[in-house]
Each structure stands twice: as structure tokens, then as C-alpha cells.
Amino acid sequence: MAGTRERARAATTADILCIAREQMAALGAEGLSLRAIARELGMVSSAVYRYVASRDELLTALIIDSYDRLGAAAEVADRGVRRRADIRARWRAVANAIRDWAMTNPSEYALLFGTPVPGYAAPQDTIGPATRYTLVLVQLLADLDATGVVRDTPVPKALRADIARLRDVFGVPVHESTLVVGLSAWAALMGAINLELFGHLHNVVDRPGALFEAVVAQHGELLTGGTIGGRTASNPT
Amino acid sequence: MAGTRERARAATTADILCIAREQMAALGAEGLSLRAIARELGMVSSAVYRYVASRDELLTALIIDSYDRLGAAAEVADRGVRRRADIRARWRAVANAIRDWAMTNPSEYALLFGTPVPGYAAPQDTIGPATRYTLVLVQLLADLDATGVVRDTPVPKALRADIARLRDVFGVPVHESTLVVGLSAWAALMGAINLELFGHLHNVVDRPGALFEAVVAQHGELLTGGTIGGRTASNPT
DNA sequence: GAAAAGCGAGAGCACTGCTCACAATTCTGT
């Protein structure tokens, strides 16, 4: 029977990834052990090396898969908003999706956005899937630009050249001022999730999720609102 | 000679911490090895257990020390601004100090704000030093309030109760709207540093530091500027 | 000066990633 071997190989490879994910959820990326996986599979430890070259390679596979799942979650959240022109609603949806994914898969989120494994340079294979969730956000900015919102956000001169690259990479035309607020919203989003998920808010705020809500609301306004800065009556100008 | 033993003990304890820091800088927190420290000290591995109870305890000591250094860096940066009323300048100074500290001590920063060690609940000892750098930011908000800036930033109702705690913890009176923009700025700051330091910008922007600059500039305006949102001519209301 | 406390050495346990030679199995080309 041709292909039997291939199917068996694919099956145990999938088993290994599955067990690895469970192990990571239980003990963190640190506690990922090939020997434990082998035990779980009823094999001797050296046997799993027939399927995965090293512990780092397994980690890389998990990273790629996690990026993919996160990207998928962001995409379905964005597509779930019927009124495509309501950028603020889409931003909220995507931001919440990313946070929800992080909260339900904390170890995988930590694998992606926590401390990088030292001496472990992300292989080229990971940068593709990594851009998936980012692309959702960039597309949001492009669609926002299409609605004709004008911003007087100052764009630091030094940033223009750097930001030009983003257009090239993603192939989406976005105004510089939009990119600035977009990048800022991205950073705030990830920062809020990190602070909450990694337990830095326990002594600051009663309900850790509060920070996230505030950040999303504020940057939602910043993205779609328009003007920021200056020009308040009590501003001592 | 009385106290000889004590001084020797303090000396080797300091040596252990020092070597541990070097090791972490070289190999990351993952690569911190008590046996390697013992080798470096010319002792047998079991001897270092006279000075440190376990690897986790060493990690905790490093965390406390790192929080302390970060807090000190933030404090001197803030104090370095002569015009105390120039909140924006102080914000820039503190933000830059935190980023600089992170860039020059990446492994220690990762220890504080990266993936928490699984199953390792931050001991009570760490929460004191952890608030030191936070206090600098909160004090900034209090001083900002004292300048009389008025904001019409909407404060989500659900946040009020949560935020009240911050006042209690730090004992500094701050308006709710100020706290909202302050927390948001904090999240954005940490998010930008994380994204840059952990290498998530390499495929997005030419110069990774660009995101940080944009975030600091924007939230500097948000903090000290006043109004945000709405009210633009082209805003389709 | 004797008792107590602290310190370093060394052996040992259980665990890890990873390699290698060997045997059993399955696939493939003629």
C-alpha cells in the first residue's frame, strides 16, 4: 500500500506538535521537553529525532503555527464587521480578537511576543506568517485613508524614510500621518496586552482589562477622529 | 577578627550576583546556570547553594535589582529636567531613559517585561521595587494635573472604580481623565520598546527606533495637549 | 579551650538535548 508510511509520518508529526502545544500550555516554552513528548508517545527519546531535528526546530514550528492562528483570528474578526467603512468598529474588533487570542493562548502569545529565546534568531520561515496579523492592521489603515479622513498629526521628518518601507512591504498605499497613528496604536495595543497578560497591572488597577479598554477606545478615536494636540482653552500657550 | 566571615560572605554573594548578570547578558535568563557560576568562582557546584537557595531565588534577586536600577534611571532622567513645569520634556526624558536602559540591558529588561518564568509567581519582594519606575510616571501625571490642563477625554464608566485604586496605591491625587491618557501612554511606551527590542520591527520599518520616537511624540502631545478626537472638517459626521 | 556554626568538597540522583550503531520494518526498482 503506497503512502502508508507517509500518512503515518504525518500523523505522528501532528501528534508531536499537538503534545508540544499541550506541554507548552502546561509548563511554558521553557518546559518543552522532547523526552517528555517521546514518553507521551510511547516511544524512546531518540525516536522523535526522526521527526524533528532539534528542540529549536520544534519551537520554530510552533511559532509559525501560532502566528498563523493569530493572523486567522484577526482576519475573521475584521471580516465579521459588516459596515466596512466603520473603521473604528473594525479596529475594536481586531484589537479585541488579538487580546482574546492572547488570553486564551497565553503561552503561545508569550512565545511570539515575549522574550525571544536567546541566541535564537527567528528563521526566515517565521517572518511570513508573522506579517499576517500585521497586514490586517495595515489594511485597516489603508481603508481608513480611503474614507478621506484628514489628520494634522505631525510626521517627524526622520520617520518618513523609515515609513516608506512599510508601503513597499505591504504594497498598500497609506498616508504618512495615518501610518504614524497606526503604528502608535499597534504599539499601545501590544503594550496593553503584554502588561495585562504578564501580570504587571495587579498592583496598579483593580481589573487588568481596564487598561486594554482604555487604550483601544483612545486609539480608536485617534485613528478615526482626526485632530490631536494643542488648541485647548486652558492650554497655556 | 570579628566580621571577617560576614564580609567574605557578602563579597562572594556580590560576586555571584555579578557573574549571574554577566551570564544572563551573554546567554539570556534561560542560560543562567548555577554550575557555571560555581565554575567561574572556582568552587564546586554545591558550594554556591550556601549563598543562594535555588536558581529561582537568584532570578528573584536579579529581578529586584533590575527593577531598582530601572527605577533609578527613570528618576535621574526626570530630575535632570530643570523646568519642572515642562511636563512634555519630562515625559520625553523619562521615556527615553527607560528605552535607553532597555537597550543597554536587554536581558534584564526581558527579565522584567518579557515572558514570565512559568510557574514562577513574582514573590512579594519584587512588587516594591517594581513600582519605582511606575511612580515616576504617576508623579508626572500628578504634576501635570497641577498645571491645570483640562481634558475632555471620555473616561469609560467601568474604568473609574479600577482607576481609583491607583490613587490609593500611590497616594497621589490624579484626575481620572489624566490617568486614562497616562495609562495609555505607559502601555504605548512599553509596547514600542518591546516591539523594537524583541525584533518585531525588522520587516516593518527601516529604523526600529522610529516607532518609539513616534509613540513618545504623540503621547507627549496627548498628555500635555488637551483635546483629542472628533471635530475635523472632513470627518463624516 | 570546647562547642557551635559556617563553609567547601565530592558523590550521587533525576532530569535534559542529542548522537550513534544496530535491528526491524516498509518501500522501490528490476
Place this chain on the structure above:
DNA sequence: ACAGAATTGTGAGCAGTGCTCTCGCTTTTC
């Protein structure tokens, strides 16, 4: 159909880890 090749699992083994325990030696304390 059968021989040769490729694949898969086994078990031993190496080097490393955190940590424990006992045994002497030194310093401090009473």
C-alpha cells in the same frame, strides 16, 4: 517476486543541568 534501499524504532551513551546529602575543615562564639 525478490534484492537493495530507505525509513523507523531501540538502547546505550555523552555532556550538561538543578539539587541533596554527608564528610571534613575552618572560623566564630561562649
